[in-house]
Amino acid sequence: MPFAPSVVGASEVAASVEVQAPKIEGAFAVDVLTPFDGLVLRDVCIAALSRSPECFTAKLEDVAGHDDGYWREALLDSTWLAARDGDHVLAVARVVPDPEDERSRYIESVWVEEPYRRRGVLRRLLLAIEDLERSRGIERLRLWVLHDNSTAQDAYVKLGFAFGIEDADRQELVKAPGRFELRMNKPL
Numbered sequence: 646m647p648f649a650p651s652v653v654g655a656s657e658v659a660a661s662v663e664v665q666a667p668k669i670e671g672a673f674a675v676d677v678l679t680p681f682d683g684l685v686l687r688d689v690c691i692a693a694l695s696r697s698p699e700c701f702t703a704k705l706e707d708v709a710g711h712d713d714g715y716w717r718e719a720l721l722d723s724t725w726l727a728a729r730d731g732d733h734v735l736a737v738a739r740v741v742p743d744p745e746d747e748r749s750r751y752i753e754s755v756w757v758e759e760p761y762r763r764r765g766v767l768r769r770l771l772l773a774i775e776d777l778e779r780s781r782g783i784e785r786l787r788l789w790v791l792h793d794n795s796t797a798q799d800a801y802v803k804l805g806f807a808f809g810i811e812d813a814d815r816q817e818l819v820k821a822p823g824r825f826e827l828r829m830n831k832p833l
Contacts, residue, residue: 683716
């Protein structure tokens, strides 16, 4: 399984800063990564785990040890999108099928590099995911966010996601007993 499959909301926005940075919405592109981008994905996943380890259940030492084949396979078995300014990756997110509903997709492993948080990068990345999945006939996006990551929860609510209300919308992490995640949904 690729990088942190059960974690979403990986600290997309800066920690409780009152002043927002200027938007950079037009200054970058959002692309679907291909199997040729394995090293790009590896580098951004390692950066995310190095800079924001509390937001993931994966461990840096485990992820850093994967070979090139692992990263190519990660790009073949799911859809990864990256926000880039030239060759520099500002943000990344993974989209996988929902095993319970073929009309839904899960967004996972979201991370925005610190200087680009609260600047429209997450919004643009999620809009690209919405457009892509809507074109594939998908009717709902879902994600899991760590229960103690209120910053990410707030960002997702602002972007149109709502918390689930069923018991199944809260679960303990297998990789991190004692930590929980909450499911959020957004109809397309």
